[in-house]
Amino acid sequence: MERAITISREFGSGGRELGVKLAESLGIPFYDKELISMAAEESDMPEDAFLHYDENMPFIKDPLDRHFYSPFSSIYQVPMSDQIFLAQSRVIRKLADQGPCVIVGRCADMVLENSVNLFIYARMKDRIRRMNSLETGVDPVKMESRIREVDRKRKDYYQYYTGNEWGKAQNYHLSLESGLVGVDGCLKAVLAYLESVQ
């Protein structure tokens, strides 16, 4: 299977963990947060800006942010958030050209033309339980609102840059609920599906 694999995921559903295990199983590279510093390096823009705009569009909440143009770009009409999306997209395409890999988030499913695209999600109560077991520093009561906030940002970001509906099955090749079978159960199903990809 020579294609890149992209993973879109609800926050707390285990999408990143699935990606790590999938890349290990297939012996191919894995990219998630790594894309931030790679894109910063590629574009010569500060990594701080990438962290700020990573899968996030602050201007949806505050229209003034739309006017925060980059002082680092000669095309100063392009908002910082769009420049960052474009820089990440260039890096994603470059990585996929180098060979099969697993890429999490950042609309990689729509940036790439020939990828196999996965979507991972779970019921809210399962995601709260999972996150509370992973992050001991966060108030368990506040976890649900944190999950909803991150999901909303990912959804807005995806819909703004792709024009497609986040979480609509037809946008992906395989969508898996992780609460019923766990991340390892999802991994087995993904590997079985990929076996039949030409």
Added chain:
Amino acid sequence: MERAITISREFGSGGRELGVKLAESLGIPFYDKELISMAAEESDMPEDAFLHYDENMPFIKDPLDRHFYSPFSSIYQVPMSDQIFLAQSRVIRKLADQGPCVIVGRCADMVLENSVNLFIYARMKDRIRRMNSLETGVDPVKMESRIREVDRKRKDYYQYYTGNEWGKAQNYHLSLESGLVGVDGCLKAVLAYLESVQ
């Protein structure tokens, strides 16, 4: 795995074929069109009416149909289409109570509380190719509009009776695109996923 498995499907995506093969692999019963005569028998309403309203709500196109009450029911205020949905739902629940089985369509994913729910879909061009290879009597040029018509009916029916969005990944446990890996590739992925269900 003691649960019923439901299959929602885009027309022409191979959902029925997947269901047949899945039931064979697991050695459990398969129900699709069979539900029509079973529900007719259970409710003492004519099978013709079930055929007419099966996964279809004509009254959306013609509001007068909403007033086509059943002469066979004592609760004559309930429209025929709703009576038929209710009769099918009773049969679906009865079958699932008898043991694991595969049920295609008819909102079974929402009728049952403890089922594993699959959604099967494919790109239009793959569905046209598939249907043209199966149904030699249909004008290939008209196939696309036929597919869109059947999908629209299934979508309206699902949304009317469940209040949920047809094809939204989060409504199902596993959603599979069948064009990339074929029905047999989907079958392998489903069996791998089911292995991890408690």
